[in-house]
Amino acid sequence: MSEKTKKVLVCDDSLLIRMQLKDFISKVDADIEVIEATNGQEAYQLFEENQPALVFLDIVMPELNGIECLRKIKSNFEDAKVVILSSVGNKDMLKDALKAGAENFLQKPWEEDSMKKIIETYL
Amino acid sequence: MLHQYFGNYLLNNGFISAEALNKVLNQNRSTRVKLGVLAINKDLMTSEQVRQVHAQQKKMDKKFGEIAIDLGYLSEQDVESLLSEQKVGAVQLTQALLDDDIFTLEELENILNQYKAYMMSEYSSENFSNTNNKNESTTELINSYIKSQYDLFGIVPLDVVNDYTNLFYRNLIRFIDNQAFLNSAPNKNLPKDLILVKQEIKEDFNFDTYIGADPETYVKLAAVYAKMAIEKRDALADASVSEYLNLNNGLFTVNISEENYSVNLNPPTILDGEDAQTVTKDIVVPFMTIIGNIYLILQGK
Numbered sequence: 001m002s003e004k005t006k007k008v009l010v011c012d013d014s015l016l017i018r019m020q021l022k023d024f025i026s027k028v029d030a031d032i033e034v035i036e037a038t039n040g041q042e043a044y045q046l047f048e049e050n051q052p053a054l055v056f057l058d059i060v061m062p063e064l065n066g067i068e069c070l071r072k073i074k075s076n077f078e079d080a081k082v083v084i085l086s087s088v089g090n091k092d093m094l095k096d097a098l099k100a101g102a103e104n105f106l107q108k109p110w111e112e113d114s115m116k117k118i119i120e121t122y123l
Numbered sequence: 124m125l126h127q128y129f130g131n132y133l134l135n136n137g138f139i140s141a142e143a144l145n146k147v148l149n150q151n152r153s154t155r156v157k158l159g160v161l162a163i164n165k166d167l168m169t170s171e172q173v174r175q176v177h178a179q180q181k182k183m184d185k186k187f188g189e190i191a192i193d194l195g196y197l198s199e200q201d202v203e204s205l206l207s208e209q210k211v212g213a214v215q216l217t218q219a220l221l222d223d224d225i226f227t228l229e230e231l232e233n234i235l236n237q238y239k240a241y242m243m244s245e246y247s248s249e250n251f252s253n254t255n256n257k258n259e260s261t262t263e264l265i266n267s268y269i270k271s272q273y274d275l276f277g278i279v280p281l282d283v284v285n286d287y288t289n290l291f292y293r294n295l296i297r298f299i300d301n302q303a304f305l306n307s308a309p310n311k312n313l314p315k316d317l318i319l320v321k322q323e324i325k326e327d328f329n330f331d332t333y334i335g336a337d338p339e340t341y342v343k344l345a346a347v348y349a350k351m352a353i354e355k356r357d358a359l360a361d362a363s364v365s366e367y368l369n370l371n372n373g374l375f376t377v378n379i380s381e382e383n384y385s386v387n388l389n390p391p392t393i394l395d396g397e398d399a400q401t402v403t404k405d406i407v408v409p410f411m412t413i414i415g416n417i418y419l420i421l422q423g424k
Contacts, residue, residue, distance in 0.1 A: 013390055014369070015362035016349055060369070060388045087373020088388060090380035091148070091216070094130045098145035107131055107377070108370055114135045 004033035006123050007052035011036075011043035011069070012085070013061045017108070021056060021085075024112070028119045040064025044072050047080070054122040057102075059086040059093060067096050074101040081122045085110060128377055129216055132238050139225060147219050156218040158187045161205045162197065163232050164214050166239075170232040172196045262289050264305050265408070272406045277423025279328045284421065287332075287375055288408055291419050294371045295410055299347050299417070306411035313407065313418060318356070319399045320368050323389040324375070333394075333402065333420035334368045340415030347414060365391035 006029070010021050022034045035050055037043035040057075041064045047055065055073065059066035066084060073080045084097045089107030097105050104118055130148065133139045139147075159173035168176075168191065179190045188202035197205075208214070217235070220226050226234065266285045273281055295303040314337040321333050336344055338356060345363035346353040353360050369391055376386050394402065406421040 014366045015358055016366045017362075019359070020349075060390055062390050087370050088376045089128050089131050089373060090376045090385070091128055091130060092380065092385050093376075094128060094134075094144075095148040098141055099149055103141055104134055105131055106135060107127055108366075108373060111135070117137075 004031050006032045007035060007050050008032050008123070009035045009037060009043060009046055009050065009052040009055045011038070011040065011055065011061070011066070012058040013038050014058070017058070024115060025119060028116050029123060032123060040066060040069030043069050047073055047077065051077070053081065054119070055080065055082045056085045057082055059084060059088055067100055070097065070100045070102060083118055127242070128380065129238060132241065133234070138234055143225060147216070147223055147225065150219070156209050156214050158191070158202070158205050158209070160218050160221065161208055161214055162191070162201075163228070164217060164235060165205065167201055167205070168196050170228040173228060261292065261305055264307065265289055265292060268305060268307055268408060269406060276405045276421065277330070279330050279423060283328055283379070284406070286378065287421070288419060290375055290378065291371055292410065294374065295412060295417065298367065299344065300412040300414065303410050303412040306409040306416060313404075315400070317395070317399045317418070319394040319402060319420070320364050320391050321394055322368050322372050322391040324372060324386050325389065326386050327384040328379070328386055329424045331422040331424070332368065332372060333422070334364060335399065335418040335420055336415060340417065343414035344417060361393050365393065
């Protein structure tokens with residue numbers, strides 16, 4: 001089996017969301033390797049190691065939350081492409097996420113068209 | 124009710140770039156929403172009618188509301204109602220987008236119409252057809268059911284608890300069973316083997332939310348929400364029920380933010396056995412669904 005050339009990091013403390021997203025991403029493009037993290041701390045470490053083309057980041061997570069993780073990634077990797085995927089889609093969260101450098105903000109449950117468009121844009 | 128903030132809608136649908144939206148949202152300014160924008164937002168006037176009133180305003184020393192009444196576009200009652208909404212944060216983004224010349228009045232009217240149609244579609248599709256009357260009476264039932272238990276709850280306002288519970292009910296209809304109803308039968312004993320998922324709501328309002336069920340219903344709930352074959356309680360089942368509560372509470376944060384309140388969430392946790400039994404249950408709302416009884420439990424702080 002040939003090695004996959006593109007990498008996406010999915011960070012969510014929910015096993016269900018990680019499974020659903022992994023499944024969806026591989027349907028959109030079978031050539032994408034999906035790396036999984038369960039909290040912001042782990043996500044940052046995996047980002048450093050893998051430098052994925054795109055990150056999907058939840059906000060409400062144990063240890064390092066999504067906004068803090070986003071700030072940490074962007075302060076060290078300015079060109080990182082991070083999309084927030086969260087159930088907390090209110091104005092304050094959107095404001096914080098955009099200020100921290102998020103490319104987009106999808107609210108759960110995500111819409112397949114929006115998700116597909118994002119994957120196709122960044123990969 | 125909302126299930127997506129207007130800013131997210133604009134961004135997700137490519138109406139605005141992240142950079143431009145960031146600039147609009149993060150400007151420190153006090154935006155006073157104009158009556159015309161509110162009238163368009165409420166479908167009381169079209170952008171063309173607003174433009175006509177603006178043209179008249181340039182010729183005479185009269186307020187927007189007065190001219191709109193003179194031209195027969197608004198009633199006095201409409202104007203009073205719009206004035207009372209002028210300080211509500213919900214439409215401030217709309218006004219800021221106009222002030223920054225990101226959209227024209229016509230473009231904004233068009234986008235707002237699409238946004239409203241989208242908002243309607245999620246909660247009014249086949250799930251709710253032919254059941255509107257039933258839903259209205261269920262709302263009344265839920266509100267009176269909450270009122271009977273509210274004394275124990277603490278300082279969260281009754282209408283916030285009602286809104287929360289009605290949202291929970293609508294999401295049961297939307298995601299789990301479109302025939303779900305409030306089970307107000309006298310026997311309110313909770314199952315002895317109850318499994319609970321807890322999520323804390325914090326900041327402007329502080330209370331704990333729980334979704335609970337007996338083990339069999341819990342697994343079925345997990346399977347229906349995940350749309351996967353889940354046959355026993357495992358990590359995936361717990362993740363599914365947790366995510367379902369998280370989704371419900373996330374939508375609550377969006378709704379409440381439209382009234383200028385800010386609430387945030389902690390990650391969900393699972394309780395079973397004695398831990399589930401000993402939780403203080405200020406408000407218990409049982410819903411009957413096709414997969415069994417699902418309990419909403421609220422604990423004030």
